[in-house]
Amino acid sequence: MMTSVPMELVCDTSVANAYKSAPQRARVVSEGWFAQNSYCLACDADRLYRTPSNTAATDFTCNGCGQRYELKTFLKRPGRSLVDGAYLSLLGRIQAGTAPTLCLLERSDCWRIRSLTAIHSSFLTPWVIEQRRPLSQVARRAGWVGCNIRLDRIPPDGEINVIGAGVACPKAEVRNKFQRFLPLASLPVGQRGWTTLTLSVIRKLGRPQFSLGDLYLREEEFSAFYPSNRHVRAKIRQQLQNLRDLGMLSFEGRGEYRLSV
Numbered sequence: 118m119m120t121s122v123p124m125e126l127v128c129d130t131s132v133a134n135a136y137k138s139a140p141q142r143a144r145v146v147s148e149g150w151f152a153q154n155s156y157c158l159a160c161d162a163d164r165l166y167r168t169p170s171n172t173a174a175t176d177f178t179c180n181g182c183g184q185r186y187e188l189k190t191f192l193k194r195p196g197r198s199l200v201d202g203a204y205l206s207l208l209g210r211i212q213a214g215t216a217p218t219l220c221l222l223e224r225s226d227c228w229r230i231r232s233l234t235a236i237h238s239s240f241l242t243p244w245v246i247e248q249r250r251p252l253s254q255v256a257r258r259a260g261w262v263g264c265n266i267r268l269d270r271i272p273p274d275g276e277i278n279v280i281g282a283g284v285a286c287p288k289a290e291v292r293n294k295f296q297r298f299l300p301l302a303s304l305p306v307g308q309r310g311w312t313t314l315t316l317s318v319i320r321k322l323g324r325p326q327f328s329l330g331d332l333y334l335r336e337e338e339f340s341a342f343y344p345s346n347r348h349v350r351a352k353i354r355q356q357l358q359n360l361r362d363l364g365m366l367s368f369e370g371r372g373e374y375r376l377s378v
């Protein structure tokens with residue numbers, strides 16, 4: 118039987134001894150911990166590599182499969198919305214299929230890791246990111262437009278616990294949860310928002326077997342996110358086909374479906 122090295126849950130702060138400013142120290146300590154303890158969720162690679170620091174919004178990559186990871190550290194991780202970098206840059210990356218998986222690291226004052234949550238790259242769709250107001254004319258970067266990532270629009274399937282309540286989750290289990298949604302990345306980006314929303318609405322039904330009628334009853338939940346779409350029911354049926362083609366659900370006949378993820 119293979120034994121694996123347990124994940125170190127206290128950060129080594131000595132790596133930041135040469136740095137003075139608090140934000141810089143926090144960045145160096147958390148990146149140092151991540152470099153030592155992270156692993157790829159999308160494949161079996163046990164190391165991630167730091168990308169050159171001028172790469173927009175990407176901190177680590179897997180040399181095995183190319184999955185990208187962006188690390189964000191908090192004393193208390195936000196629940197609803199996360200401030201990110203330039204809106205157009207992230208939107209472009211989502212459209213190009215190169216969006217990162219966001220790694221939300223929550224730590225205590227004395228640098229003990231409380232939690233690490235991965236926001237799956239396949240669940241980052243245009244409807245999850247929100248434009249912020251342009252910076253005012255007097256700002257140094259006047260007109261610059263940042264974005265918020267709306268964590269409340271990410272379905273539970275897209276949020277994967279790597280460390281929860283100070284305990285590391287089993288690696289095989291974490292990878293399994295992550296990898297079953299990798300096929301979503303093959304969908305065109307305009308479809309993917311609908312597909313993940315459909316998955317999220319199905320999950321809320323609380324059972325794997327459901328009918329088309331169950332989803333039609335929740336038409337308003339879809340319209341709330343896509344108010345200008347007049348063909349919500351057709352969209353729902355299309356998403357069920359997408360989920361079936363990706364192997365995530367089966368058609369049982371007579372308008373009945375069964376989720377298999």
Ligand SMILES: [Zn+2]
Binds near residue numbers: 158161
């Ligand atoms: Zn990988």
